[in-house]
Amino acid sequence: MNKILHRKTMDxxxxxxxxxxxxxxxxxxxLLIAFCIVVLYYSPPDYAEPFExxxxxxxxxxxxxxxxSNMYFFVPKFLxxxxxxxxxxxxxxxxxxxxxxxxxxxxxxxxxxxPNEDDNINFFTFSFMIMVLIIASAAVKLFQQWIADAQxxxxxxxxxxxxxxxxxxxxxxxHFLFNMLNNxxxxxxxxxxxxxxxxxxxxxxxxxxxxxxxxxKVLLTSEIHFLENxxxxxxVRRDNFNFLISxxxxxxxxxxxxxxxxxxxxxxxxxxxxxxxxxxxxxxxNVRHSELLFKCINSKxxxxxxxxxxxxxxxxxxxxxxxxxxxSHDLKIEDHSETYCxxxxxxx
Numbered sequence: 001m002n003k004i005l006h007r008k009t010m011d012x013x014x015x016x017x018x019x020x021x022x023x024x025x026x027x028x029x030x031l032l033i034a035f036c037i038v039v040l041y042y043s044p045p046d047y048a049e050p051f052e053x054x055x056x057x058x059x060x061x062x063x064x065x066x067x068x069s070n071m072y073f074f075v076p077k078f079l080x081x082x083x084x085x086x087x088x089x090x091x092x093x094x095x096x097x098x099x100x101x102x103x104x105x106x107x108x109x110x111x112x113x114x115p116n117e118d119d120n121i122n123f124f125t126f127s128f129m130i131m132v133l134i135i136a137s138a139a140v141k142l143f144q145q146w147i148a149d150a151q152x153x154x155x156x157x158x159x160x161x162x163x164x165x166x167x168x169x170x171x172x173x174x175h176f177l178f179n180m181l182n183n184x185x186x187x188x189x190x191x192x193x194x195x196x197x198x199x200x201x202x203x204x205x206x207x208x209x210x211x212x213x214x215x216x217k218v219l220l221t222s223e224i225h226f227l228e229n230x231x232x233x234x235x236v237r238r239d240n241f242n243f244l245i246s247x248x249x250x251x252x253x254x255x256x257x258x259x260x261x262x263x264x265x266x267x268x269x270x271x272x273x274x275x276x277x278x279x280x281x282x283x284x285x286n287v288r289h290s291e292l293l294f295k296c297i298n299s300k301x302x303x304x305x306x307x308x309x310x311x312x313x314x315x316x317x318x319x320x321x322x323x324x325x326x327x328s329h330d331l332k333i334e335d336h337s338e339t340y341c342x343x344x345x346x347x348x
Contacts, residue, residue, distance in 0.1 A: 036063055058105050066094055066130065067137040075141045091134055095127040102126060183237050194236055201233040209259070217255040220292070224251070224285065227265055231281060234269050241269075242280045249287035254348060257324050261294055263317040264342045268298035271340065276302055287348075294344040300337070 040060055045052045070090075078087035184202065187195035208226045212218045224245065231243040265281065272279040284295040321329050321344075328347035334340070 032067065033064070036060055055105060058101075062098060062101065063133060066098065066133055070094075070134050070137045071141050075138050079138065079142070080145065091131065094134060095130045098130045099126050187237065197236050198233060201229055201236065204229050205233070212258055215258060218258045220251050220254040220256050220285070220287070223256055223258065223261065226259075227261060227283065230262065230265060231269070231283075238273070238279075240275070240278050242278060244280070244282040246282070246284045248285070251285065251287050254287055254292065256292070256346070257320070260317070260320070261296070261344075263314055264294075264296045264344070267314050268296050268340065268342075272298040272300060274299070274301035290348045292346040292348055294342075294346070296342045298340050300340055 037060070040056045043056075074087060074090045077083075078090065181202075184195050184198045187198060205226065208222070208229075212222060212226075224247065228245055231245070235241050235243065261283075265283065268281045272281065279299045279301065281296065281298045284293070284297075286293040318331065321331060325346055330343075330345040332343040334343070
C-alpha cells in the first residue's frame with residue numbers, strides 16, 4: 001500500500017513539474033503542438049485534397065495563434081493585472097474574428113466540399129469551442145502563476161522563520177555566556193582553581209555552541225552531554241548543588257534542534273539557589289514510540305529570589321517550540337510549593 005501511494009505521489013509530482021517547471025518548457029510546447037496535430041489528423045475530412053490539408057493547416061495556425069497570444073500576452077498583460085474588461089474584449093474579439101475567418105475559408109473551399117459533408121457551423125457552437133480553447137490556455141498560465149506565488153510565499157515564510165530562529169538562538173547564547181562569565185569573574189579572587197575549572201568547562205560548552213548549534217539538528221546524546229557539562233559547571237561553582245540525569249529508551253540516533261533544553265535547565269539552576277539547604281536539578285529523558293519526553297524538576301528556595309530578567313530564556317524557548325514544532329509538541333509547567341517542573345513532549 002505504501003509503495004502504491006509513493007508511486008502515485010511521484011507520478012503527481014512529475015506531472016506538476018511538467019506543467020510548471022522552466023526545465024520542461026520545451027516539452028510542454030511540444031506536447032501542445034503534438035496534441036493539436038493528432039486531433040486534426042484524426043478528424044474526418046470535409047474537403048478534397050489538397051484543400052483539406054490547407055483547411056487543417058489554417059485551423060492549426062488559428063488554434064496555436066489564439067493559445068499562444070492568450071498565454072503570453074493577454075493573460076499576463078490583462079488578466080494578471082486585473083484588467084478584466086480588456087481581457088473580456090479580447091475573448092469576444094477572438095471568438096468573432098475566428099468565426100469569420102472560418103467562414104472565409106469555408107466559402108473559398110466550397111466548390112471542393114466532399115459529398116454528403118456540410119461545412120456550415122453555428123456561430124454559438126463555434127464560439128463555444130473557441131472560448132473553451134481560450135479558457136484552457138488561460139487556466140495553464142493561471143495555474144503556473146498560482147504555483148509560483150505559493151512557492152514565493154512559502155520561501156518568504158521559511159526565510160522569515162529561519163531568521164527568527166537564528167535571532168532567538170543568538171539571544172540564547174549571549175544570555176548564557178553572560179551568566180557563566182560572571183560566575184567565573186566572581187570565583188577568580190575567591191577560588192582561582194575553581195575559576196580555572198569553570199573556564200575549561202566553559203570552553204567545552206563554547207565549542208559545542210560554535211560548531212554544533214549552527215546545524216539544524218544535532219544528536220540527542222550530544223545535547224545531553226552539553227547539559228551535563230553545564231550542570232557540572234554549576235556544581236563546581238556551588239557546593240550545595242546536586243543534579244541527576246536519567247536516560248531511558250532508544251536515544252542513539254535521535255536528532256533534535258540544538259540548544260533546545262538549555263533554557264529550561266538554565267532557568268531551573270538560576271531559580272533554585274538556596275544557601276540554607278541542598279538544591280537540585282533532576283532531568284529525565286525518555287524516547288518511546290517516536291516520542292521524546294523531557295522533564296526538568298528543580299527544588300525551590302525557601303525565600304524566593306527577585307527576578308528582574310523578565311524570563312527572556314523561557315520566552316525564547318516557547319517561541320522556538322512554536323516555530324519548530326507548531327503542532328507536535330506539548331509543554332506543561334507545574335509550579336508547586338517546593339518544586340518547579342517542566343514537562344516537554346515532542347513527536348519525532
